Amino acid sequence: MAYSNKVIDHYENPRNVGSFDQNAEDVGTGMVGAPACGDVMKLQIKVNAEGVIEDAKFKTYGCGSAIASSSLVTEMLKGKTLDQAMDIKNSHIADELALPPVKIHCSVLAEDAIRAAISDYRNKNGLEQGEYDACQ
Ligand code: FES
Numbered sequence: 396m397a398y399s400n401k402v403i404d405h406y407e408n409p410r411n412v413g414s415f416d417q418n419a420e421d422v423g424t425g426m427v428g429a430p431a432c433g434d435v436m437k438l439q440i441k442v443n444a445e446g447v448i449e450d451a452k453f454k455t456y457g458c459g460s461a462i463a464s465s466s467l468v469t470e471m472l473k474g475k476t477l478d479q480a481m482d483i484k485n486s487h488i489a490d491e492l493a494l495p496p497v498k499i500h501c502s503v504l505a506e507d508a509i510r511a512a513i514s515d516y517r518n519k520n521g522l523e524q525g526e527y528d529a530c531q
């Protein structure tokens with residue numbers, strides 16, 4: 396199976412690897428696992444007073460596509476409001492990275508991680524969870 400150049404680039408030079416203080420008020424943490432393979436992804440967002448994501452970091456214990464997906468997502472998140480971030484779909488990530496069908500679930504993991512991080516931030520700050528139509 397051939398990986399796209401973009402996957403290889405994000406895998407070899409992952410952007411924004413690391414973590415923020417999980418207890419900080421302005422940080423949301425999403426920790427999710429893929430049932431299909433057991434890979435785990437931790438994604439954190441740092442949100443400013445205007446409700447805009449100003450920074451994002453990740454740690455992923457998983458395959459190359461999961462690492463590339465989370466790296467790409469940290470770039471996509473910066474500058475977005477929480478609602479805009481909720482609109483990022485795994486299909487955007489999979490298209491951007493040209494993931495093959497067997498690797499789609501790796502991008503679903505990244506989508507789940509975004510939602511989990513936003514949900515954690517909103518919980519912590521007493522905000523409503525907002526609308527999300529889960530894809531069945
Ligand atoms: Fe499972 Fe990639 S193979 S996250």
Ligand code: FES
Nearest residue numbers: 484485503530531
């Ligand atoms: Fe998950 Fe459609 S976004 S299956």
